[in-house]
Amino acid sequence: MVPHDLRYTAEHEWVRMTASGLAEFGITDFAQAALGDIVYVSLPAVGDSLSSGRTCGEVESTKSVSDIYAPVDGVVAERNDGLDNTPETVNSDPFGAGWLVRVTLSDGEGLQSLLTAAEYESLITAS
């Protein structure tokens, strides 16, 4: 499942522009399925600066831990605090209620450098 209206990274994050102009991101369905039952999500704090490609948090499942890589440059505007108590939402709704962070982008380039849905789909099909 790769929604066509989102952009992606090779590290299995998705990004969407919200109506309020923030870049919202999370991990893909492919990533949550590979991780298994997610039991803990560690997110950056509101106000933290993110730099694309750098780790900014962790997603931990019953069996392993994966880093979360910032997909964009910017400042954390909102974090999904609900995941503290219900981290399994990332499994059940990775592209919706399981979002991780909303970012105020630091430049006007937006999401142009990220993978398209078609590019991401061919990446996970090849792996």
Add this chain to the structure above:
Amino acid sequence: MTTTELNRTPLYERHRAAVAKTADFGGWDMPIEYTGVVAEHTAVRSAVGIFDVSHMGKLAVYGDGAVAFLNSLLANDLDRIAAGQAQYSMLCNDDGGVIDDLIVYRWSDDGAYVIPNASNAAIVASVLRGAAPEGITIDDQHLTHGIIAVQGPRSTEVLGSLGFPVDHDYMSMARSDFADSPVIVCRTGYTGEHGYELVAPSAVLGDLWDELLPAVTSVGGLPAGLGARDTLRTEMGYPLHGQDISPVITPVEAGLGWAIGWDKPEFTGREALLAQRAAGPRRRLHGLLSLDRGIPRPHMPVHAVAKGVLAGDVVGEITSGTFSPTLKKGIALALLDSSVAVGDEVAVDVRGRESRFTVVKPPFVQPSTR
């Protein structure tokens, strides 16, 4: 070292068809999870789960005085159990370290069935063969037989519906049959729940699985993989060989003195273990229960609590650690200096972050094996 083909159990194609995630465990390509570790774990605690544990070793040991022969090598005292009963035991080395932990089923004075771990089955067979006097046979049935575990409060219902014997006591066994083949129905397990392990010839294992599985799912159960098996056994504080016990971790250190026949005249490692017991071990296996959100993993360092993040001395390391689906928090087994006591607070280095834990005596969840 060359790469070798992974072994496959007689149920391998069924696991593939069920889209289980599989991985190498002790040289076997085993199902790790089907629907998810948490769902499978919960099914075993609340209803029933069915596991393929055919990777476990299987050694039939028979001949005049076979049990007395095993009793001269293995740590626990087989004279504590009668024919038809099972016992947790260990094969130790001369230094008292654990070559493997295993279950021994006592058939008679002249026959027993030994279940070692998958990755240690060959070495256990080789040690027994090397020591066996003439007239005692070590018959390695690792590849000719499989094991299906049915574990959980509704396991009796599942086995009963197929006509298997179910009323025997915990840690005992009954002979039965399936499709004209002999099946041993053991009241044993690695989950802490009331349950059974069925040993059957490989040729009928697929048909046995196909009859048990619908009986399991009809009472709300699930097929369960080694991922759930690990979280279930960790909640019980059951040691895993290669992590919590090993050739360099002794039963005295691991708190397994109850599984040693101290009064026996001989067993491998006896002198070293008696000396360690008398002197007191320098380190002990303890339980750790998270006080925050940290999830411990094997080999993470454990520190004494001091001011400043992870400033205290290293007092040991995690040997098994996971998220407990029952308690919804991190739990671990850890080898800690003897200066650390139950009730103490310690700090675990979770990838550079300090996470606080209380030292406890396992189990983390009360067992209901009986």
